[in-house]
Amino acid sequence: MANDASGAPLEMREVFGNTLVELGRRYPQMVVLDADLNTSSKALYFKQAFPARFIQVGIAEQNLFGVAAGLALTGFVPFPSTFASFASRRALDQIAISICYPGLNVKIPGSYVGIPTSHAGASHNCIEDIAVMRALPNLRVADPGDNADLAAVMRAAMETEGPVYFRVTRATLPDLFGADHVFQWGKGHLVRPGRDVTLYGTGMMTGFCLQAAELLAAEGIGAEVVHLGSIKPLDAELVAESAARTGCAVTAENATIVGGLGSAVAEALAERCPVPLRRIGVRDRWVSSGGIAELLAHHQMRPEDIAEAARQAIRQKRGS
Amino acid sequence: MANDASGAPLEMREVFGNTLVELGRRYPQMVVLDADLNTSSKALYFKQAFPARFIQVGIAEQNLFGVAAGLALTGFVPFPSTFASFASRRALDQIAISICYPGLNVKIPGSYVGIPTSHAGASHNCIEDIAVMRALPNLRVADPGDNADLAAVMRAAMETEGPVYFRVTRATLPDLFGADHVFQWGKGHLVRPGRDVTLYGTGMMTGFCLQAAELLAAEGIGAEVVHLGSIKPLDAELVAESAARTGCAVTAENATIVGGLGSAVAEALAERCPVPLRRIGVRDRWVSSGGIAELLAHHQMRPEDIAEAARQAIRQKRGS
């Protein structure tokens, strides 16, 4: 599932496509809608496996989500699939009022999120979807951290009644979890214990947090890493528990730091356990075109940037 | 300006309409666009004063903002006017990419925000615009606290190069500021000093914070009230300064507490001065139809709810 025939890890979108097929086999009421992007998103695989349950709507995202609402109202479980930018921005009113307000059973993948979309530039390198989607009542939001997590999120989405938004990064991520990994809404995962600082990651950034923890370990700093794949609901308890232990924290997300995971964690900490916090992510700027490594450096989102933020948070904790 | 002929305070939208006219007189390059709501928003007054500079686009919000972008690119300063719901949700892609990404000089009023829109229900009682707009790079966001503040925000918007979003509440608010009031981007206002807790308000909720401070004063609790009309940029310095003095805080906004002012303050505090914080606003639910008082009670957004949150924050500060 998470690897190809040769054992090499799969790109996340491959897992997305494969898991659509897996779920399609299990759930006959599942349908996939596409707005002219299926070979990019890999919704293609579902189209090939279940041509009769694949609906092409062309380049019309508002209609994509409206039709999904109508299908949900006749008993189907639609996955209206497009790039995250066009879900969260082009069709927000439809998602909000046609789908989330009545709580319809629609599962919304947001493909091509953040930095790894790279060359396409600001319009496609979607950074605001976490903030935007999080603001909608009734909607669950997830950013899976590896292939196993993505498959688990999709299974959970299918088993959960009501609307779900989940992110699919156009990248090949290192494995964090095994094949037996379970995803639960509102549950975070402690992936590395530590006592000096907590690094909360979501999506592809959890892997970077682990790398940052290695860098910090070399300096004798113990960084705890918590993966928050379920952004909404958030595991506020685990967030507070860990922060209570470590006394300071960093968040890392492949998205703008305004309103996203960093804010969700800041909200939770302020209510339960206020500690110094630094947020890593896109610092409120449009992400123009560029190579991925280049962009990660430019936006200070590399493991070393997380490590540096951790050092700052620790300094603040120590009051120096 | 802030009062009608008989001296009674004006509804905020009246001030919006009047200030459009005032600015229209001063700035010949200003144009107002409407999507079939001018008698509600009171953009009507500009239409009456400058019919040739008023552009009706009908019920088509995507086009409203696209046309505004085109007008900005030919040197005009457009105010594309519609309800906040349809700006922040229906036309988000256009606002983001056609306007904010290139930083065009467009001033976006969001009318009919939050609870006072009351009867119209979830689709119109806009609660997510602060979170959504805050997530867009290059965009300034303001929620004025009274009539003088609204007029000042609009003047500042006109004097600031680049895109601006500001909220207009459909309500008559008590005066907080005098006619000589000045609005500055990134500047908050200490409207009442106190030393036990800080109440950060924005928009119509600053008035409620002052009422809450009265309630608390009766119990011997000194509540400092800070008005944050400029939500983005935020006066992080003043936020931290006040919190450092009082040691705990409450935010209050006429919007969802997910991603909005409360999160902006939580972000700032976590970075500069982590203290216990409670957030007052819509608690992540759609706001269905109802009377205003009824809805404020239902969503626990009254002065007494702010006061109760303050008590909780103080208890948390004291560790009890």
Add this chain to the structure above:
Amino acid sequence: MRLAPDKLAELEEMAYQIRRLCVEMITYARWGHIGGSFSMAETLAALYFQAMRVDPARPHWPERDRLVLSKAHGSPAVYAALALRGYYPAERLYSYCELGGLEGHTDLTCTPGIESSGGPLGMGLSIAAGMALGLRYQENPRARVYCLMGDGELGEGNIWEAAMFASHYHLDNLIGIVDYNKVQAKGFVWDLMQIEPLADKWRAFGWDVLEADGHDLEALVEALHRARWVMPRGKPLALIAHTVKGKGVEMAEFNYHWHTQAPEPEAADQMLRELARAYGRPEEGYSRLPAESGKEAFYRGE
């Protein structure tokens, strides 16, 4: 398709009652859209009491016809029609816009017979098209999906996305109805945003088109009959119902001031009496005091 005289009388009575109840509920709630509710009265009478196969006892009956109210601000008229049709007691109409009552714009989660949630214009046709496609997948050949749209609403691009989709998928179980009342929120459609040539637009988007006088019950019933039984040949159908905004009460007719304006009790009284006279019914005025919740000082004006 000729209507029996007593059926025609029934439909007329329903159109009258819909208007009467709209005045009642909007006045009581102190909020609501009179003009666009009145213009649909005959259309809704023809739909709920003649054309549509629905069963109030089984609002979720899979084979039922669906009505998606895309112009969701016209909710009072639909709420009234549903009450008249027996979905719930008419008393419930007085909960319009109250917390926990009938929502200002349609909400499918809390009112039996309401098939979609709305408020923002331009979204309904996509939802209806999704339903029509879903019904076809379910091999449910009898059910029809009706979608009621405003004329000003046709300015929304979402409508034309849905229109293209519906014809691409040959959704001939979908019937779009345009309540062509010539007025939108703040003026005439031709002033604010011209939608003519309207029939050409639908045809160019692959739809069949019928036009009818939307206040002539016989014409409507005939058109709805053709739309359901004669015309479906691989294309969706648009019925352009030519109507008068505010139809039935002189001061509201073609008058955008009554697009969204709750009558004061005196105006409501006048409206109800004028309606009764026009329909040859015993005059009855407005008697309730408007709901408390509407009276807050906080909230003033139109």
Add this chain to the structure above:
Amino acid sequence: MRLAPDKLAELEEMAYQIRRLCVEMITYARWGHIGGSFSMAETLAALYFQAMRVDPARPHWPERDRLVLSKAHGSPAVYAALALRGYYPAERLYSYCELGGLEGHTDLTCTPGIESSGGPLGMGLSIAAGMALGLRYQENPRARVYCLMGDGELGEGNIWEAAMFASHYHLDNLIGIVDYNKVQAKGFVWDLMQIEPLADKWRAFGWDVLEADGHDLEALVEALHRARWVMPRGKPLALIAHTVKGKGVEMAEFNYHWHTQAPEPEAADQMLRELARAYGRPEEGYSRLPAESGKEAFYRGE
């Protein structure tokens, strides 16, 4: 309107150079849209080297004509045309998709001659209509606004909102051009979302319509001449340019696989040679090594 033979030769050369440079920059950047760039080559040659009044030395000249590239993924072809027209040296094309270089989708803030920022489809016609209205307000009767749209892009409702607006405001200084290359991202337009009858759609939205072979330079120049000088009579005009996606390189023609696919250097070499042969130019292959930034392991595939 007859083209002098040397002018025709110049335009042909420009169409050739646009294609050649597109291959160069897309291959070097390892990203970009070949198919929709090639299909516009003649249109852009006719616009920038014949129809449009622009001055590379004064990119903000108020009286200039504007081109809004609504299908902003076609940026390589426009970047190439602007370089050829003298806005900046051709060497800059190799910064395509690099941080600080030419943006993957057009961005007006960093490239002279680019008039709008884009990426999401369906937005350009509104921007162009806003410009056309602005120019009219400024009593700038000479400037024209051209808007280049994709055929798949016409599925976006925003286009039809803008179309309605432009005719409502009689924007006859606005010329919409549809690059009707019959293919969108993942297949043929008629399979994915039928847009026919296309001329009827524009007419029903109040536009005049011209159709032309979008690879026939004489036909294009003639149509653009008529669009500018003969037809403007209170209506905007849509020029439907019938084109072939990927036109000029056999493996890409009508082939959606080349919608968004950067050629490997070998394929680029083949493409450049095929183009040179077709245009009767000396064969020249692809010589640069693709940019480092494109090679990261992180980012693989199409």
